Amino acid sequence: MRxxxxxxxxxxxxxxxxxxxxxxxxxxxxxxALVDGKLGSHDLGGLYLGNMASGAFLEQEHIAPLILDYAxxxxxxxxxxxxxxxxxxxxxxLHEGYLAxxxxxxxxxxxxxxxxxTDVSDTEAARIVDATADTEWELVFGATLPSLWAMxxxxxxxxxxxxxxxxxxxxxxxxxxxxxxxxxxxxxxxTLDQVVxxxxxADPLGLLDCAPLxxxxxxxxxxxxxxxxxxxxxxxxxxxxxxxxxxxxLHHRRDLTTMDSTVFAGKRAFSQARRKPSDxxxxxxxxxxxxxxxxxxxxxxxxxxxxxxxxxxDGRFFGKGPTxxxxxGGLKAQGRPFGAVGVAQVVELVRQLRGEAKERQxxxxxxxxxxxxxxxxxxxxxxxLERMN
Amino acid sequence: MTIARFWxxxxxxYNLGGSRCSVCTTVYxxxxxxxxTCTAHRQSLGKMxxxxxxxxxxxxxxxxxxxxxxxxxxxxxxxxAIVKAVEGPLLTGQVVxxxxxxxxxxxxxxxxxxKLREEGAAGVIHYGYKFAxxxxxxxGPRAGREAExxxxxxxxxDPSRARA
Ligand SMILES: [Zn+2]
Numbered sequence: 001m002r003x004x005x006x007x008x009x010x011x012x013x014x015x016x017x018x019x020x021x022x023x024x025x026x027x028x029x030x031x032x033a034l035v036d037g038k039l040g041s042h043d044l045g046g047l048y049l050g051n052m053a054s055g056a057f058l059e060q061e062h063i064a065p066l067i068l069d070y071a072x073x074x075x076x077x078x079x080x081x082x083x084x085x086x087x088x089x090x091x092x093x094l095h096e097g098y099l100a101x102x103x104x105x106x107x108x109x110x111x112x113x114x115x116x117x118t119d120v121s122d123t124e125a126a127r128i129v130d131a132t133a134d135t136e137w138e139l140v141f142g143a144t145l146p147s148l149w150a151m152x153x154x155x156x157x158x159x160x161x162x163x164x165x166x167x168x169x170x171x172x173x174x175x176x177x178x179x180x181x182x183x184x185x186x187x188x189x190x191t192l193d194q195v196v197x198x199x200x201x202a203d204p205l206g207l208l209d210c211a212p213l214x215x216x217x218x219x220x221x222x223x224x225x226x227x228x229x230x231x232x233x234x235x236x237x238x239x240x241x242x243x244x245x246x247x248x249x250l251h252h253r254r255d256l257t258t259m260d261s262t263v264f265a266g267k268r269a270f271s272q273a274r275r276k277p278s279d280x281x282x283x284x285x286x287x288x289x290x291x292x293x294x295x296x297x298x299x300x301x302x303x304x305x306x307x308x309x310x311x312x313x314d315g316r317f318f319g320k321g322p323t324x325x326x327x328x329g330g331l332k333a334q335g336r337p338f339g340a341v342g343v344a345q346v347v348e349l350v351r352q353l354r355g356e357a358k359e360r361q362x363x364x365x366x367x368x369x370x371x372x373x374x375x376x377x378x379x380x381x382x383x384x385l386e387r388m389n
Numbered sequence: 390m391t392i393a394r395f396w397x398x399x400x401x402x403y404n405l406g407g408s409r410c411s412v413c414t415t416v417y418x419x420x421x422x423x424x425x426t427c428t429a430h431r432q433s434l435g436k437m438x439x440x441x442x443x444x445x446x447x448x449x450x451x452x453x454x455x456x457x458x459x460x461x462x463x464x465x466x467x468x469x470a471i472v473k474a475v476e477g478p479l480l481t482g483q484v485v486x487x488x489x490x491x492x493x494x495x496x497x498x499x500x501x502x503x504k505l506r507e508e509g510a511a512g513v514i515h516y517g518y519k520f521a522x523x524x525x526x527x528x529g530p531r532a533g534r535e536a537e538x539x540x541x542x543x544x545x546x547d548p549s550r551a552r553a
Contacts, residue, residue, distance in 0.1 A: 127459050136398055137419055140505060140517065141482045142454065142461045147469050148481075150452035158450070158494050202469075203453035251471045251479040256450055 001102040005228040005235040006385070008037025008221035009347045014335030015185040017215040022058055022116040026067040029217035029340075030112050037221035037231045041072075045106030046079040050093030050113035051339035052086055056128040057116055067112065084339075086132030086374030087288060089113065091342025091381035094220070098241040101222050113343035114217035125213045129338065132375040134249040146210050147202035148250050148376045149289035154204060156257045156291060162309030164204055167290040168195035169312040171208050171332045174287065176318075178329025180359040185214045185335030195290075209290040214335035218344035225388070234354045239273035239367070240384035242266075250376040259292075259377035262299035269369070269382040270301070277301045280323050280384075281365040282352045284345035286373040287330045296371050297325070300382070327352060327360045342372035346383060353387040402517035405500055407478060409440035416440055418478035444500030446472040446520070449479065453489045460506030460515075468492040472520055486521035497523040 010032025012025045026049070034041060047068055055061045064080035085092035090113030097111035117125050130145050138148065156162045172192055178184035190208055198206035221231075228235035244264035247253055254260055270276055277300060285300075287293030294308040302323060303311045311317060317325040328334040328348035331341055349368035351357040370383040398419070400406055407418035412432045415424060420440075424433030451470035454461075461467065468484040470492065484492050485503065498520035505515040 123459060126456075130458065136394075138481045139458060140402075140515065141519075142458050142464070142467060142469055142505070143481050144454065144456065144458045146456065147452045147454045150454075151450040151469070151471055154452060154494070155450035200453075200455040200466075202455065203466075205452075249481065251481050256471065 002104060003225035004098050004101045004222055004238045005225040005388070006220050006238065006346070006350050007039065007223045007228055007231040007235065008033040008035070009219070009350045010036060011183055011218040011344055011347045012216050013183045014214045014216035014337060014340075014344070016118045017116075018118065020215070022054065022060070022063070022114060023067060023070045025116070025215065025217040026112060026114040027071045029114065029219040030067065030071055030110050033110055033219040033221040037223070039108055039221055039223070039231055042076065044073070044076070044078060044108050044110060046081065046100065046109045048093040048097040048100070048109060048111045049080065049082050049339075050090035050111070050343060051082055052084055052089045052115060052132070053128050053338070054116070057120055057125070067114070085379045085381070087129075087286070087338050088342055088372045088374035088379045088381050089339040090218070090344070091370065091372035091383060092243065092379070093339075094343060094346060094383060095241045095243055095381055097222050098238050101224060108221065108223045110219055110221055111343060112217060112219040113340035115337035115339040116215045117213040117337060118215050122213065129213070137249050138251070144202065145376070146205055146289060149291050150202035150205045151250065152256060152295065152376070153291035156295065156309070157204070159257055160306035160309060162294070163313070164196055165192055166309035166312040167204065167209055167294060168192050169315070169318075170287055170290045170293045170330070171195045173318045174326050174330040174333040177327050177360060178333030181329050181334060184329045184333055185212055186329070186333045205289060205291065211288045211331040211336035214337040216335055216337035216340045216344070218340045218347050220343060220346055220350070228388070235388045236350050236353050237386045237388050238383065239275065239386040240269035240382070242268040242272060243379065243381050244268065245379050246377055248375070248378045253377070257295060258305065259295060259299050259373070259380060261377050261380035262296055262371065262373070262382070265380040265382040266300040266371070269384050273384040273386070275367060275384060278322055280367050280369045282327060282349060282362050283323055283325045283369040283371070284328060284348055285325050285330065285371050286341070287326065287332050288336055288373065290332070292373060293325070293330070296373070300369070300371060324362050327357060327362060342370065342381060345370040345372060346385065349385050353385060403502060405442040405444055405518060407440050407442055408437045411436045411438050416442075416476045416478055418442055418474065418480060440476075442474050442476050442478065442500075444474075444518070445523070446474040446480070446498055446500075448484065448492060448494055448496040448498060448520075449473045450494060451484065451492050453492070460508050470498075470520065472498055480518075483519040484521070485519045499523050
């Protein structure tokens with residue numbers, strides 16, 4: 001296996017993009033990545049596209065060749081491959097693209113992630129995304145994604161004394177960061193009181209504990225690290241890309257407050273990158289639900305099990321410690337176009353590692369980590385990136 | 390959910406029919422064809438036996454749902470819980486016969502058979518298990534909307550599942 005670098009990045013605005021079609025946003029992000037990486041499309045080896053549910057949202061399947069076609073590349077007859085892993089579809093597509101380049105099968109690939117979620121009603125969209133949990137043994141009985149994560153939160157509060165306000169601290173931070181991110185879905189700041197008192201979705205989680213449904217696309221151009229400087233001044237190496245899975249239903253997990261998929265993907269990723277949590281300056285953590293971000297920090301080893309609540313209270317990951325999280329605004333405030341999320345996380349890390357994150361820049365960022373989850377943790381993908389000086 | 394897909398699982402949803410690995414005796418719900426505990430040696434293949442849960446258990450965690458799943462709009466707010474059955478497996482289900490505020494971790498419950506939801510304009514009604522506090526078994530006042538018990542199952546229970 002050879003080393004793989006990110007040579008280019010691209011991303012559309014996230015939000016309710018009513019005047020843009022799925023194909024438009026997919027192409028926009030992809031071309032930005034190609035242009036940023038200074039690669040002619042004739043040198044491209046293939047396309048990997050992370051997408052959760054275009055069939056349910058748009059009544060359109062088989063979207064990888066569709067995007068390739070409307071990017072003007074049908075005549076090149078490149079392989080175009082769709083990847084689905086629920087909310088982790090984007091990071092999983094990156095994993096597949098990474099493996100393809102690392103193995104030598106392809107030299108240059110674009111990894112895109114795209115989702116168009118606001119063409120259907122909110123009720124319909126909720127039904128579609130809930131299906132990333134176990135339809136037969138969770139949803140049939142009245143469960144929803146937020147209510148399943150709420151049960152993780154309740155258990156965490158019971159076991160470790162985590163407070164309602166500790167959960168709320170993450171959305172507050174996310175909105176603060178997103179206010180500096182022109183591509184974010186939400187640019188407004190929110191207070192702890194506003195989060196705690198936001199309309200109840202599934203007790204103890206309120207509306208502001210939950211990421212929105214967004215439209216959006218993101219893309220990266222991958223190529224061999226060797227020779228990468230031909231395409232970019234600051235290659236960012238993919239130091240690790242690891243996937244781990246677990247039981248489909250939350251109730252079958254070994255421990256209801258630990259996502260073992262995150263534990264295993266994280267351990268494997270740190271091992272592959274020969275890094276430890278304290279080496280990471282910037283991390284994009286999947287906080288589709290505030291409690292999810294909190295337990296992920298524990299499960300990745302950034303804090304001990306049970307101490308996530310205290311860490312949130314103290315602002316340890318909001319600029320007061322060695323690792324700063326969700327400079328993009330996270331899923332909560334940058335937005336959550338499912339299949340695009342995992343790619344967008346990596347786009348933000350590349351901005352940080354290149355020193356191009358402007359107002360959001362974390363000084364001296366060398367190592368970044370992205371964490372992306374499907375369902376209630378049946379899939380986790382952890383990616384470690386490293387700036388090449 | 391399509392009718393066929395729902396009714397296929399009806400015996401399990403009605404009778405809490407799970408399975409037990411005859412190699413290591415671990416009980417599973419819903420039933421499995423391979424035992425995750427002994428999977429490494431493939432010993433359990435063909436050795437999983439039907440096993441019916443008693444329906445007795447305890448709330449391990451819960452949420453009060455205000456933004457409902459489709460088909461549950463008439464029931465909000467409702468308590469959703471993960472229940473650990475006395476035989477070992479954990480299940481997700483609603484807790485009824487109790488005001489949501491009184492649901493607690495550690496609450497002893499038993500399974501009860503109810504209408505789960507009505508689906509779409511066609512009004513297809515799904516039935517299955519919910520949980521009720523144990524001390525009120527069959528006698529306590531039922532919360533208004535939960536008052537309607539499920540009818541006799543259309544599919545008769547498979548006697549082989551009743552071995553527990
Ligand atoms: Zn076994």
